[in-house]
Amino acid sequence: MYAIYSKRLLSMVLIVDAVNHGAINNSAINNSAIGETMTAVTARQRLLDAAVESFADKGFTGTTTRDIAARAGMSPAAVYVHHASKEDLLFAVSLAGHKDAIAVIEQAYARSDDPVDRIHNMVFDFTKWHAEHSRVGRIVQYEFGALVPEHRRAIAAIRNAIEDCMRKALEEGIATKVLQIDDIPGTALALLSLGIDVVRWFEPGGSRNAGELAELYAGLAVRMTTNRQAG
Amino acid sequence: MYAIYSKRLLSMVLIVDAVNHGAINNSAINNSAIGETMTAVTARQRLLDAAVESFADKGFTGTTTRDIAARAGMSPAAVYVHHASKEDLLFAVSLAGHKDAIAVIEQAYARSDDPVDRIHNMVFDFTKWHAEHSRVGRIVQYEFGALVPEHRRAIAAIRNAIEDCMRKALEEGIATKVLQIDDIPGTALALLSLGIDVVRWFEPGGSRNAGELAELYAGLAVRMTTNRQAG
DNA sequence: GTCTATACCTTGATAGAC
DNA sequence: GTCTATCAAGGTATAGAC
Structure with missing residues (x-):
């Protein structure tokens, strides 16, 4: 039954x-x-x-x-x-998803010391994760508002840490004059947005696989952030 | 009462x-x-x-x-x-929103003949629309799956036309060698994604207004698509 | 075209046997 | 820790008076 x-x-x-x-x-x-x-x-x-x-x-x-x-x-x-x-079940799923996502981006950050490689790696891994976990990703990204306030606070802390990580990567690249960015928090948001929006439409078996999409977006991210004179 | x-x-x-x-x-x-x-x-x-x-x-x-x-x-x-x-009401809202969005992007396309200005205008207006109409935008973007098949088809046609418009702008810029893009449909998707994801988080009265955000994203879009040698 | 009243169904969650 | 059975509340949509 x-x-x-x-x-x-x-x-x-x-x-x-x-x-x-x-x-x-x-x-x-x-x-x-x-x-x-x-x-x-x-x-x-x-x-x-x-x-x-x-x-x-x-x-x-x-x-x-x-x-x-x-x-x-x-x-x-x-x-x-x-x-x-039911909300408690949602929180379990959302927390697991967020913990996985932040682990992915922090590991990508740590994998290289070069600012440009770093941006490439972070956007590549973050995008690939959202493509490969688009079903969990949809819950992570779209059901935040369904959580009770206490659970929302716990999840918000992880989200802030993800943004912090991306901002840090941009700041360090600017300090060494390898990256050229006017608006650091805004650009960090845009880079993360690119990966996040993948969950809205990506389904495995489409014309593009997760790795190809991640490579495309990582390349665009590098173009968005690198110094044009140095390029 | x-x-x-x-x-x-x-x-x-x-x-x-x-x-x-x-x-x-x-x-x-x-x-x-x-x-x-x-x-x-x-x-x-x-x-x-x-x-x-x-x-x-x-x-x-x-x-x-x-x-x-x-x-x-x-x-x-x-x-x-x-x-x-209730679904019929959703369709009315979704259709009105989609028609407004495609009008915005097609008008931005037509406003200039220069490929770079075109990309700037299209991303600027599309992003600004999603920021200024983030509530309608959320329905437009996230409730597509709640429509019955017949209504879904009508909306899908408008979505395709929006993507076509962006692809056309990229193709014309590549033809005149002003833009440099490897993956046209993928890049078109990324440019639209940037604007679309705004509805997930944007609320009026935040630290950034719609116009500032649109200008930031339009600038990033130009960096993503323009020829590095020509820049 | 608006109301009051309600039919009929599904919902999240619980009680209590095993 | 799983089940069957069920509760109270609230869901979409309709009937029929005005």
């Missing part, structure tokens, strides 16, 4: 990664630690995965708890064993 | 403009033609305006017909005299 759990585990990598980062409570890790039989996927993970699919397809308000439960292969009541409310 | 119609007519310019363009049926025009007493706003317009506010605040699925009716100062039943369904 409730065994119609979808096999399309598009976001599983993200969820598992989030668990490793501590974004989601560590019941999955405990399961293996105590030697419990490892089913293919825990109920918690199925639930988060079902929520991602449902929220991405229909939006937060358009999603019913019955829909999530059916996708996770459980009864509507079982959802509330793991999460206090 | 139902006289709580909000005075915040943020989208009124758009709505009236859409009527002039024929996007919305011409009852408002008929009203004056037959010499009827001109109330400040017709019920139709109040309804469309209320729908814009409600959809922008809560999304299409999060909006109730009761909410729209209350904002328009009428009973829930009165809504159905003007529109067959």
